[in-house]
Amino acid sequence: xxxxxFVVAKREFLERVRSKWFVWITLLVPVLLATAFLVPTYIxxxxxxxxxxxxxxxxxATGAGLGDRIAKALMADSSLGLATGDTxxxxxxxxxxxxxxxxxxxxxADVQQPNHIAGYLVLNDSALTGKSARYAxxxxxxxxxxxxLTGIVxxxxxxxxxxxxxxxxxxxxxLATTKLRLNSERxxxxxxxxxGTAGLAAGIAVGVMLFMSIxxxxxxxxxxxxEEKSTRVAEVVISSxxxxxxxxxxxxxxxxxxxxxxxxxxxxxxxxxNFLGPIITKGMSxxxxxxxxxxxxxxxxxxxxxxxxxxxxxxxxxFYATLYAAAGSMVNxxxxxxxxxxxxxxxxxxxxxxVNPVIANPNSTLSVVLSWLPWSSPIIMPMRMGLxxxxxxxxxxxxxxxxxxxxxxxxxxxxxxRVGMLMYGKKPSFAEVVKWIRYA
Amino acid sequence: xxxxxxxxxxVVKRYEEHVAVRDLSLQVPTGSVYGLLGPNGxxxxxxxxxxxxxxxxxxxxxxxxxxxxxTIGVLDRVGYLPEERGLYKKMQVRRVLLFLAxxxxxxxxxxxxxxxxxxxxxxxxxxxxDWGDAKVDxxxxxxxxxxxxxxxxxxxxxxxxxxxxxSGLDPINAQALKDxxxxxxxxxxxxxxxxxxxxxxxxxxxxxxxxxxxxKVLDGRVTDVKRAxxxxxxxxxxxxxxxxxxGDVLRDRALVTKMEGNTNYFELELAPNADSQxxxxxxxxxxxxxxxxxxxxxxxxxxxxxxxGATGIETGMSGHG
Numbered sequence: 001x002x003x004x005x006f007v008v009a010k011r012e013f014l015e016r017v018r019s020k021w022f023v024w025i026t027l028l029v030p031v032l033l034a035t036a037f038l039v040p041t042y043i044x045x046x047x048x049x050x051x052x053x054x055x056x057x058x059x060x061a062t063g064a065g066l067g068d069r070i071a072k073a074l075m076a077d078s079s080l081g082l083a084t085g086d087t088x089x090x091x092x093x094x095x096x097x098x099x100x101x102x103x104x105x106x107x108x109a110d111v112q113q114p115n116h117i118a119g120y121l122v123l124n125d126s127a128l129t130g131k132s133a134r135y136a137x138x139x140x141x142x143x144x145x146x147x148x149l150t151g152i153v154x155x156x157x158x159x160x161x162x163x164x165x166x167x168x169x170x171x172x173x174x175l176a177t178t179k180l181r182l183n184s185e186r187x188x189x190x191x192x193x194x195x196g197t198a199g200l201a202a203g204i205a206v207g208v209m210l211f212m213s214i215x216x217x218x219x220x221x222x223x224x225x226x227e228e229k230s231t232r233v234a235e236v237v238i239s240s241x242x243x244x245x246x247x248x249x250x251x252x253x254x255x256x257x258x259x260x261x262x263x264x265x266x267x268x269x270x271x272x273x274n275f276l277g278p279i280i281t282k283g284m285s286x287x288x289x290x291x292x293x294x295x296x297x298x299x300x301x302x303x304x305x306x307x308x309x310x311x312x313x314x315x316x317x318x319f320y321a322t323l324y325a326a327a328g329s330m331v332n333x334x335x336x337x338x339x340x341x342x343x344x345x346x347x348x349x350x351x352x353x354x355v356n357p358v359i360a361n362p363n364s365t366l367s368v369v370l371s372w373l374p375w376s377s378p379i380i381m382p383m384r385m386g387l388x389x390x391x392x393x394x395x396x397x398x399x400x401x402x403x404x405x406x407x408x409x410x411x412x413x414x415x416x417x418r419v420g421m422l423m424y425g426k427k428p429s430f431a432e433v434v435k436w437i438r439y440a
Numbered sequence: 441x442x443x444x445x446x447x448x449x450x451v452v453k454r455y456e457e458h459v460a461v462r463d464l465s466l467q468v469p470t471g472s473v474y475g476l477l478g479p480n481g482x483x484x485x486x487x488x489x490x491x492x493x494x495x496x497x498x499x500x501x502x503x504x505x506x507x508x509x510x511t512i513g514v515l516d517r518v519g520y521l522p523e524e525r526g527l528y529k530k531m532q533v534r535r536v537l538l539f540l541a542x543x544x545x546x547x548x549x550x551x552x553x554x555x556x557x558x559x560x561x562x563x564x565x566x567x568x569x570d571w572g573d574a575k576v577d578x579x580x581x582x583x584x585x586x587x588x589x590x591x592x593x594x595x596x597x598x599x600x601x602x603x604x605x606x607s608g609l610d611p612i613n614a615q616a617l618k619d620x621x622x623x624x625x626x627x628x629x630x631x632x633x634x635x636x637x638x639x640x641x642x643x644x645x646x647x648x649x650x651x652x653x654x655x656k657v658l659d660g661r662v663t664d665v666k667r668a669x670x671x672x673x674x675x676x677x678x679x680x681x682x683x684x685x686x687g688d689v690l691r692d693r694a695l696v697t698k699m700e701g702n703t704n705y706f707e708l709e710l711a712p713n714a715d716s717q718x719x720x721x722x723x724x725x726x727x728x729x730x731x732x733x734x735x736x737x738x739x740x741x742x743x744x745x746x747x748x749g750a751t752g753i754e755t756g757m758s759g760h761g
Contacts, residue, residue, distance in 0.1 A: 003545075004543055004545075007539065007542045007543055008543075011535075011539045014535075015528075015530075015531060015535075227528070227529070228528075231526040231527065231528065231529055232522065232524035232525065232526030233526040233527050233528055234526075235494070235520075235522040235524065235526070236520060236522060236526070236540065236588075236591065237540075237543065238494050239492040239493075239494055239515070239518075239520040239522075240515070240516075240540070240543040240544055241543055422489075422494065422495070435456075
């Protein structure tokens, strides 16, 4: 009997793994996932101030050498652009206050020529007192360029004034190089675990994979059952095995496919993010936040969380797969199947729609309730484990509840399946399905 | 081992609105070819599904080879060709066959060997094309039928159940199927098939059971069935036109209940209490020039019409009410 279940499982597994679809989905999802991590990183990198900030004329009417200081600071800033061999330096013109208008006119003409300087910066007494400076240029609407320029002008004005007040030079140098980084770490009653952002990313990644896998393979089972029914091969198969054995073998086989895929997804994503990530983001200033998040997401995911996620995957999969199989056995066509699967989809989608509130507040009542309900806990609990601390006892308790829920779903589905597989004709009403369940 | 391949006792199957099978008992001797005959909706498929434990009877017992049919392993000795044919369309022929054989407990290596044998035997592997490696839906309908038949026999079953095996078969494949059934019989296997085509049943079956409206109308060896029904049929040929007097005799309901034929040749069914010799005398008296007057054994077809027409339809209708 059990042997026959494995024969069924073997067929389900091999036929699915051999299909082109399986290969494509298995390869594409991690690529998409890695892209989701790496593209923001790349965009963030691109949105750093550009080297255009350097290609400017500084009209310095302060008479205090502020223009030279700013030019030096701009050249020293390593975050400006990728080209370290960029030798285009700002042109500094030290002028008298009365001459500013004429210089400005000349600089405007320069800026308007193609492939010339990006803009000009006007420094006067107002700048020296720390009130205002003026900039005009093609990149004036680039927030990052203007932020960079403002920062440097501010810092140089501050240092110039400190120097005038007689502060020692070495102290000023020290102040100028102060670049404080805030390193955050998640702390809970169970100890330290990775950085906050990494936990968030890992939790979401696990949730997404479970959700996608359940939807994909659940629909797969639905279609498989429908195919067996509509091609009438079901009758031959059921003359050799009990419907319950067939159902169990099916869920086992497709579940094995899902598990194989999960492992492949995790492995490939891990590789892409950790090994290809640095290549893509090469040249970025070290410690850039998005890169740390992407890379850290998987490395910070402890083996325990991965293990628990896989356990939940198996339980959640059995729960949804058997229900999908029951839905498939009730109907005779693809359209009807989608209708019959609506209640199952509702369970799954309602969970998915509540993922955001859970991420926002993983310790809210809603989050706790969702991590106990058998149809939502397989997705929510691994996420919460990534986001916050969950006591081991809670995890075990929720797993037990989920297992009981899955057994319930199996018993219910087996009854529907048993009758449904041999029932042709019109789609049964809800009342009729209830009758099947009670009758079988 | 029991000498009964199938022993069904007092089986009842009720559905929501009607009774599909009521108090059916039948015995199929080992090594026989058994016909399960009946009009559409008579309960043939329901009976077959109950034998295969696809559906459970509400009452009664079913034994296969002397053991309850729910005994583990017993159904592995049964091969089943359902009325509605079907295979996994997207699977390779060899893989489908291997799967179905393994479900019946055949070891993969042994199954693979037998598959090659069968494919060759049914000309599905030839020098220039091996259909075994093709997907099922690349095969023609006829080829798919063959594959399905191979699947039925691959595990060398002792009991083969064929539900309406001739439906959808062209004459060549139908003949191949008849040959295959006779070969199974020669090898001591038991074959039971359902049909409503009486000609096939008459030529192939040792025993038959006619059911209608879920009730057994009659059963037994074909020769016994015919003898029990009795010789009530007359083949009559007369020379020249049928005179009025002769026509009156033939239309006499006390003598003839049914008459088929043209101007010179008739097949008559005698009225229940009529005597063939009386009929002959009356015809001669009426002036008929008789060329042929022969008492013939009824065909299964005639028996079927007679018995199902008399009792079956009525119960069938009330059964479905």
